Amino acid sequence: METLEDSILNVTLIEPKLKHPTIFSRFDALNEGEGFVILNDHDPKPVYYQLLGERGDIFQWEYLEQGPEWWKVSIKKKITGGGDETLGQIATKDLRKAEVFKKYGLDFCCGGKKTVKAACEEKGLNFEAVENELRQAEKDGATSPLARPLPYNDWSLSFLADYIVNTHHSYVKAALPELLKYAEKVAKVHIAEHPELLDILQLTKEISAELTEHLQKEETVLFPYIKQLEGSKENGQPLIHTVKQPITLMEKEHEIVGKSLSDIRMLTNNYELPQDACASYGLLYKMLQEFEDDLFTHIHLENNILFIKALEIEKQLNK
Incomplete structure (x- = not known):
């Protein structure tokens, strides 16, 4: 059994260039709910910012002693998923985990207010399997700086709103005409063998009409x-x-578009191309899937970050 002394990492005894790597290695070896204590001769706050930037908001940081001679900080790895944390909250802290949600068809944007456990039960998924993949995504992301998500949650609301417009709104405006063109083209050629293409075309038209007005209002x-x-x-x-x-x-309009995209995914059997698919058919499915992926992130940034923070500000101002 680990004693209190075993859980203390005396950073002053470590070679300077190895201090941060040693702390990170110790942290990465922790299971959820476990922790250790840093003992240092100055405030180790830089470790906090580096840990937050490279691992995300997955730890608890508590000062046990703050100088003037010694600083003691307790670091614990948070327990995720099984508690009250929602899909949206998890994706907000670490968007890399959203890829796991996408894989299992767990809606973290429009349906982001559910816990992982509740969402898994609703879809008949193995909760433990999803949790294991979320933990693996966390470990894989920790060792890949290229996979590090943008710090959306740290941005001002003005900056985040401008980012959404310049990145996601611009993408939607450019992609919709191409989607409509190819949906019409493929339906015209292949509708006899694949009548579902008519429904896909109609849903694409509805998405285009809904989003065109929606973006303008935003x-x-x-x-x-x-x-x-x-x-x-x-x-x-x-x-x-x-x-x-x-x-x-x-948010209601987001749900409408999300439902339409979900229907398209079902009609295309998760974008699985039929054997007689031509190049245009393949391009249409590829574009639809890319559009869905972008819109998931787009709506997540609005529903789970921008809107929640705006409502919180309004609540504070009305006190």
């Missing part, structure tokens, strides 16, 4: 107001409107 009404809301928090200006009603409307 860019001209909701996002500018969220920026004003953030400014109100900083300068104490009174609120004139409320952000709750437009956010509720946008």
Whole structure:
């Protein structure tokens, strides 16, 4: 059994260039719920920021002693998934884990308010298998700087809103005309053998119409107001409107588009091409899958980060 002395890592006894690698190695070896104590002769706060940047928000950091001679910090690896943490919250902290959710068809954007366990039970999935893959994604991401997600959760709301517009809205506007063109082309040629293509075409048209209006409302009404809301928090200006009603409307529209994409995935049997598929057929399925992947991230950034933080600011200002 590990004693208190065994759990203490005296950093002052480690060669300077090996201090951080040793701490990271010790942390990576922990199981969820386990921890150790750093003992140092100065505040080890730089380790906190490096750990947060390279491992994500998966640990607890607690000062046990803060100088002037010694600093003691308890570091524990959080227990994830089985508790109250939702799909959206997990994806917000580490978007790499969203790839696991996508693999199992777990909706972390529109359905992001469910826990992993509840979502697995709803879809009849093996919870332990999903949890194991989430832990593996965490380990794999920890050793790959290229896989490190952007710090969306640390950005100001104004910056995040601009990022969504310039990255995801721009993508949707460019992709939709091409999707419609190929959906019509493939349906015209292959509809006799594959009647489901007519439904795919119709759903694509509905998605295009819904999102065209949706993006305009976000860019001209909701996002500018969220920026004003953030400014109100900083300068104490009174609120004139409320952000709750437009956010509720946008979330409902997200659900409509998400349902349409889910129907397309079902109609295409998870984008599995038939044997007689031509090049255009293959391109259509590829574009649809890429569009779905981008929209999952797009809606996640809005539902689980931008909107939640905006509502919290409004709540604070109305106290």
